[in-house]
Amino acid sequence: MEDILENGLTSIMHLPDDCLVFIFQCLSSSLDRESFGLTCHRWLQIQNLNRRSLQFQCSFTLLNPSTLYTNSFDIHPLYLHRLLDRFQHLESLSLSGCTDLTDSGLTQLRFYGSNLQTLNLDCCLSITDNGLFLVASGCPSLEVISLYRCLSISDIGLEILGNACSSLKDVNLSYCSQISDRGLQALTQQCHQLQAVKISHCVGITGVGFRGCSKTLCYVEAEYCKFNPEGVMGIVSGGGMQYLNVSCLSWSPLGDPLGAIGMGCSSSLKILNLRMCRTISDASIVAIAKGCPLLQEWNLALCHEVRLSGWEAISSNCHNLQKLHVNRCRNLCDRGLQVIRDGCKRLSILYLSGCFQISSIAIELFKCYRADIQIIGKEVMCIAPNWEFR
Secondary structure, three states: EEEEEHHOOOOOHHHHHHHHHHHHHHOOHHHHHHHOOOOOOOHHHHHHOOOOEEEOOOOOOOHHHHHHHHHOOOOOOOHHHHHHHHHOOOEEEEEOOOOOOHHHOOHEEEEHHOOEEEEEEOOOOOOOOHHHHHHHHEEEEEEEOOOOOOOOOOOHHHHHHHHOOOOEEEEEEOOOOOOOHHHHHHHHHOOOOOOOOOOOOOOOOOOOOHOOOOOOOEEEEOOEEEHHHHHHHHHHOOOOEEEEEEEOHHHHHOOOHHHHHOOOOOOOOEEOOOOOOOOOHHHHHHHHHHHHOOOOOOOOOOOOOHHHHHHHHHHOOOOOOOOOOOOOOOOHHHHHHHHHHHOOOOOOOOEOOOOOOHHHHHHHHHHHHHOEEEEOOOOOOOOOOOOOOO
């Protein structure tokens, strides 16, 4: 900079690259950032080297998966190669919805994926374990990967991923029908910073793959799975679980496995979703109420077998409970509503609808005695917190 001043050079074009990088990073407007590279080739290079995120136009939101097939297109490996060569410092890459993307399309990640921390491959239906090998070999810094509906991924791919990407924190395996506890165990045993796992609709998982997981694991979504008691114990075995969604859980006639949640390893649990666990027993409700003292939100919608002893256990033990979902619980009666009213001193929201054994008088008395509680009639799901894993 001193040489520039001594020679009387005042043009911005004479600024060194590090100064231009600083100027680019100070631009708060996205429009200004996009326009920066239009100045000249040098400024375009500065812009390219500072790009940290790339999302293809075929990417879709999981809130509207119906757009998947109408917007998808084939990404030619050469096209992806050129983009990765241009943006060499990407930290986040989304290829979600690229249904025709093959394993060969991921080859360039072996050369340009060293900085990649987040990779989204949702609904990349043609990606196999070979593709995960390319990801694992080129992205050692990967922290977040989403493989939602990657139907060709198996335990072999997960083992490769777990061995190479030990920094993984957030993994989405929902609807990956070919994976089992073996692949899940490879992740939980190798990735000691693992915080969030989504395995909804993975019919081959019983939960035992979580056994011995790290205490960092605090978030699990496992809707429509089939767990046994040993599997449920495995999920909470790390002792750090804070959010657990096992709604629509089915189990064998051998018995209700959910009582294992309250067997001493779930003392950190804050949000529990048991929606549509229709045959959960009072014994399990009592165990959970006693074993999860920090519970703040509990969804028991459509849990038809919860009876008075279950509601009494919640009333007596859930001292931190703020939100309770009891929509369409067939065996919630006036007496059950009364014990909830008289206990649960921190309760602020009660989701209550379709409980036909509850009289209008009981509801009015509830409102009179507990004006501090908002009664909401429309059924909603347990809302997952906006977890930040990085």
